[in-house]
Amino acid sequence: MLPNMKTNSDGSLTLYIQNKSPGTDKEANWLPAPNDTIYLVMRLYWPRTEAPSILPPGEGTWQPPGIKRVA
Structure with missing residues (x-):
C-alpha cells in the first residue's frame, strides 16, 4: 500500500x-x-532506544501531525 501512495x-x-x-x-x-464516528489511533515505531517526548500532551518535544476536518 505505501509504495502506491502519493506524496505532496x-x-x-x-x-x-x-x-x-x-x-x-x-x-x-x-x-x-x-x-459514523471513528477514533484515530497512532502507533509509533521509533528507531531509537529512548522514547520520543510526547508527554505532557501538547508540551513534549515531538508533536504528532495535525488532523484537519474537511467538509
Whole structure:
C-alpha cells in the first residue's frame, strides 16, 4: 500500500480517511472509514532506544501531525 501512495510536493503525505471516495486522483491515499464516528489511533515505531517526548500532551518535544476536518 505505501509504495502506491502519493506524496505532496513538499514530501508530506495527505491521507483521506472518509466514507466516500475522495476522487480517483486521491484514492491512492484513501483509507475507507465507516459512515459514523471513528477514533484515530497512532502507533509509533521509533528507531531509537529512548522514547520520543510526547508527554505532557501538547508540551513534549515531538508533536504528532495535525488532523484537519474537511467538509
